[in-house]
Amino acid sequence: MSEPLIRARGRLPYEPTYAEMRAWTEARDEATPDEIWLCEHDPVYTQGLAGKADHVLAPAGIPVVQTNRGGQVTYHGPGQVVAYPLIDLQRLGIYVKEYVYRIEEAVIRTLATWRVTGHRVNSAPGIYVRLDDPFDHRALTGPADPRDPFRGLGKVSALGIKVSRHRTYHGVALNVAMDLAPFAGINPCGYAGLQTVDLAKLGLAIEVPDAAQRLGERLAALLAP
Structure with a gap:
């Protein structure tokens, strides 16, 4: 089995994409090749299964969509690359903890191509950078x-x-080059006061398709059997 197929899908509305990947996953079987979908979304807040309503502070007209993913509330919008790995973990031979580690590692390696150092924080999934010197x-x-x-x-x-x-x-x-203001309307990922940054705020002029391609390639390499 080769690396997952990378599909660059452009800008998509969130809810139909969520429904599509859920249906695709339910319909796949043991022979279905893995895929990675890359896209941007129209402005939307998405709430995870553990999400608390009081973490949505001031949505200001941005829709809030309840989902079945893990975690709390986050924001998606133009200028942000969203990658959806559709992976058979049993075929890959790893468990969820290792899967999360590899996704984070793909982000860290993507950031390293621009010499940005990404960091993990214990018990807080995602990747962080030093604000004073990324x-x-x-x-x-x-x-x-x-x-x-x-x-x-x-x-x-x-x-x-x-x-x-x-x-x-x-x-x-x-986050590549986006309007960060909507993050002030929530407690990002359930953490009050957590600062959210993008590559533009770090002083990097990166095109979204370039960032998507680099992230997709690194995810595919780390999620290949």
């Missing part, structure tokens, strides 16, 4: 301050997945 290659030192685990950090990539019969859908978002 190009600093040093690892984060010491345990995070439990009173402020994101001090000095900005979130550049959010992750939320669903696994059904060992098959994955939903996925990961990478």
Whole structure:
């Protein structure tokens, strides 16, 4: 079995895409090749299964869609790459924890192509960067301050997945060059005061198709049998 097929799908409304990947996953069988869908979405807040209504502060007309992925509320909008890996974990021979690690690693490797250093934060899925120097290659030192685990950090990539019969859908978002204001209308991923950044805010002029291609290639390499 080869690497997952990468499909660049452009800008799509969220709800039909959610319905499509759910139906696609339910219809697939043991012989169905894995795919990775890459897209942008029209403005939307999506709420995970654990999502609390009080984390949506001021939606200001942006629709809020309840989903069956893990995690809390996040925002999708133009200028953000959303990758949906549709992967058979049983065929790949890994479990969910390793799958999440590989998705995060794909984001870290994508950021590294622009010399940006991505970081993991314990118990907070996604990828973060140092706000004062995102190009600093040093690892984060010491345990995070439990009173402020994101001090000095900005979130550049959010992750939320669903696994059904060992098959994955939903996925990961990478902020490239977007309007970040809607993130102020929520507690991003359930964390009050968490700063959200994109590559543009880090001083990088990256085209969304370029970022999508790089992320897709790294996901495909890490999720190949």
